[in-house]
Amino acid sequence: MRIIRSKDFTAERAWGAEHIATMNGITTRLHWTDQPYKWHINDGQEVFVVLDGKVNMHYRQDGQEQTVLLDSGDIFYASVGTEHVAHPVGEARVLVVESEGSV
Template sequence: MNFIHPRLFEPGQAWQGLDVAKFDGVTVRVHWTDQPYRWHVNDGQEVFVVLQGAVRMYHRAGEAETVREMGPGDICTFAEGDEHRAVPDGPAHVLVIEREGSI
């Protein structure tokens, strides 16, 4: 058994991840951040869960851009090829589930 307290993970470098599990080509990581992440497209599906803090999640589809406010317990998913960006409002812990090696 592995027990993790995400709130205790503060590496001091934005978006550094703590590996929770790897299985069948999928990674599960806790990330700490206080900085925006760049616009990007994953090479597979992604699940993004806010554990602590607040995050604005931006999504682009063609020329349309949407933003959603996320708080603890909120979950969003992205399909392969979805362009998106996460912008925290202060420090945040997030759980990310994605294809191993994805950006």
């Protein structure tokens, strides 16, 4: 058993992570960042939950780039093949659930 206080979590580099669990090939990690990630497509589905801060999530749908502002408590679901990139507004802490070994 473990209790993680997400608001207290920081990392030495942007997108540094605390591994929480791997269950049946699915990982759950807590990330801290103050920098954008990179455009990517995951190997499978991804659930992206903003726990603290704000994140501009850019994604491509039907060849068009879209952006949505995610606030604390908001969830972004990336289906298979969804190209996306997260841009935090200042510092953010994010819970990511995805296939083990995904980008």
